[in-house]
Amino acid sequence: QKPEELAAGLVSDLIAQLENQVLDKIKRECGPIRDIDGNGRFCILLTPWLSRLQGGKTKINGFVRPSDFRDNVAEPFSNHCDMLYLNSALKPGHQLLDLLSHEVTHAAVSSIRTAGGHSLPDEEDWLNEGIAHLMEPGYTNRDYRISEFFRSPQSYPLVISDYYRAQLWRNHGCRGAVNLFLNWCNQRQSNSRFARRFTHHRFTGTDKIEQLTATPFPELFRLWSLDLARQSLIYNTFQAAPNRPEPLIHCGRFVLAGPAFKDWNLSDQNHTSLNIASTASGFLRLKSGNLRPEKRMIHVQGFPAMQLTLLKIQQTPQQVFLHAEHSSSESPADSISEFSEFHLRCSHPINSEVESIHLEFNGAYLSQIARQPQKREIIATAAPPIEQRSGLQVDKLESCTREEKRVTEFRVSVPRTSFEGKMEIESLSWKAILISESQQRRVAQFEMALPTLSPRRLAKSVLESAK
Template sequence: MSFRFFSKTAILLSITSLWIGWILVRGSTTSSESTEVPGKRTTHVTARRPVVSGTLPVDWEQPVEIAAYHSRPQFPLSMQSGEEYLLIINNLQLDPGKSETIRLALMAEATRTTPAGCYFQNSAPLPQMLSHAHQTSGDPAHQHRETLTLKSDIQESLNSPASERSFFLFVTDGDLADKKQYTRVTGKLIQHSPRVAIYLDEQQQTTELATGLTDEIIHLLEEQVLDQLAQQCGPLTDVDQDGRFTILLSPWLGKLQGGKTSINGFVRPSDFRENVAAPFSNHCDMLYLNSALKPGQELFDLLSHEVTHAVVSSIRTTQERTRGRILADEEDWLNEGIAHIMEPGYTNRDYRISEFYRKPESYPLIVPDYYRARLWRNHGCRGAVNLFLNWCNDLDPGRRFAYHFTHHPLTGVEKIEDLTGIPFPELFRQWSVSLARQSLQHQFPVESFTTNETDIHCGRFLLAGPALHTWNLTAENQCSLKIASSASAFVHLKSDSTLNQQALIKASGFPGMQLTLIRLPQNRPRLDFNAEWQPATGQTPATDKFVEIRLHIQHPEQVPVEKIGVEYCGGYLSRSDRQPRHFETASLPNELSDPPLPQIEIAQRGIFSEQRGNVTEFQLRLPRAQLKRSARGDSLMLKAVLRTQTDQQLVLQRELKLTVQPGQRLAGAETSPRQSETTRN
């Protein structure tokens, strides 16, 4: 399915242009004929050709929409005086398994001064409020008699929970609808509180659990998670009417999909449905947790995330009872997104956001079923929806987005459109623009460095906004990108002084393509970050066990490099496997150690003055054995943090592909910078 929507502004402009054109040509006739009827007045019938005006003037200080009539528009851009642009390309198609390719070409005869097959217009700004047309007059979950109440209303249950319970668990890599793919787990009650009952898989003993784990689970749920989520989203439905939320601790979560997948916890929506037969439902308000968990912030974030899933399922099943009709389960992308924004910390999302920013065009936002789309636990997709719903939440000045979200009976794109009151294509465009601004304020700050303040730290990771693809129109006359459905690509259009004219760009795109231009600020300081693999240096035979990377950072003299970050990347690489490392430049040596050390090393080789500022060079050394262990990763992301005179921090990033496999060597000195560097910045 493709979307070819125009915004309200575009429609209004088109109608106005037609009306004006009709008035202008009112007196002109392209063809006419006179018909006389006996006894009646002579009537002249005149046919007029409609006139549609060209592109109206636009404000290039604001984002400019390229409204296309078809998938092959052409549009002129002024490249005089070193003008540069950011082109945002959105794929509005909704099939998560399908990607599209766009090809951009610089036309040889750039004589056209007006767009063809499209027109320019400024998009209307989004209102800072949400539509609450489907806001409920009260919380139906509160009105239902089978709910877990707030702590202030709770009384100790007179009845203890059952000492033993059986649960069905999906553990294979087979069909979810096949009963044979489920195993029966017997849980033994090991601890309980007024609102929580914890069961342990009988194949384990309590002595195998981390010290203080069950105490911490009960403390976090009773003192924080249950009450906070009840207030922000709604309370849990007591499906089995035992007065408690059930937790099952099991080692099975460390070996799901036939041993291929390990997860920390999950909620199954079908468990909250009484009309679903076993083993597809346990008919219980419950949460599954990995018995290998430990107390700490990660546990707090995990419980907040998973109990949000339980609340969503509770409210939807309660609405089924009160409305008398079946509601579809929340689509996966929305279910995960709302759970992420309810997390108090970043341990469950920092690496996912970092992965999405690395390659935003590869990760679809809209995925109704992650498992069937083969995107289950894809970290880039999860990072995308975390950022999107958090942005939607920011549109609501009352910060009640979570409550209206969980109580809205629809799901998918319809739900988001109804909640925001904005058609999804325009909402997606505006979100993409907000993402682009995060990158621009780091990589293209104005000379006075008056960019908006941004926190570059997200948990253990440094953020620089979505990566940009650079297309130098002087060096290359075409550019090609593959973009996943409901994903965005960001292309930096630049040229050197030899192209001091108007450029004509031809796009060969696809149905559902959406284009937006942002003109970059001029008279900005020169910032550039390059990296390339090279053979290890040193005089010992051990150097063949290491590889090195040369970093070259160009920056203004008054904006020094403060920190270097290193991170392994990949769509399915875990948080721990990414091994994010940060090196303060003030404490770096001038040379790498000799003999080499068995871990990552970095040295600052020097700061050199050039006509347009300073250049700081670094040398990074990595053990080949470590790279081989990280072979599941796609690339190595390098980040440089610079501090301005106004104490703001800017982040530049550069990605290098990992090519190390058993029996292979990394690219050496014979590889040119153009071959070894990615075009991302």
């Protein structure tokens, strides 16, 4: 690849970010990178081959090879050089800064843990990725991963010593989980130079985390899971008298709504099921149509050492809920339409309004771009005819008051092209941001299966013109 084929300003921005921001921060927070080859320089290889991995099926933006930092590994399995590899298709900007911070942290960890004479055990994959995410100043490399984890927290295990052997390499939900977990641990140990103690610790895995936090891992995991549950309640419940910081709703290009709960109505469902991965947390919200207090015996079938925690949730009209369904129809007009329609129903406090509607495509391995986060502000004015629109379109249908709550309904039109050729899409997530009179913002979310769309048919006029 020729230098002139690189994005304009990439090399200069790369050097400036490294020398002025990244290297000093990583040295201060984690520790210095050893000069393996003694040339006084840190080497970066820009290559287009990172866009052609696994026969062109996989693209990555960068990586560090720990064996490059080992003197006792023969070539070509080690370059005996302090270096990292970057995709030459990168562009300058904030995303480059987050990526550099992430990869240079990997380099620092590899350097510190392979120092001759007192080598430390290789860092387990989940912790290696977690500390690298912790050093990122922005969210461009984390937003979609956190969103994926929040969508289905029970699906994504936290503790994975080897992502590749577990067939979870580049699983975005798992990466979102460890990012949130280590960030939570760091906040609990905010005055103890957590990152430096982490990278220099003689252990790895859960043994390391137990010593860093002075808490047995099962108890630590339970505390983190409870914190996740409380976060979800904060995201979807307005406060009568705000006394805590607002939750992080806008995270990069994505909207966060906290970990998703699965509802279990005890009045009409005798049993329910929830598949939970090892070292993952599932959240069941128990409901009952009986207004009087009642006793319930719940039997749980699960794996050994499974944790079960009951958290009392105060029912309040200040909570927000969202429901969505696909408006399927077999009418001729729909078969030639460029849009697929959905019906959304949002239940929220009387003194609040729906501010915006958001759509996101989901999948454990779906790329950031393929998730296509789409947003539409809610405007009271009349919308133009659907034939004149493009992108996500929202029409407000009606709003009424029911049992101290306000119910607002919408018709949402999504371009059919959004669903074409997206083989890795597992589901859709709808999110509604609501705003109260006191300017608090909360989020309601709903996940639904990918709709089955009937094959598109050409309009009669198009067929006639082709004759």
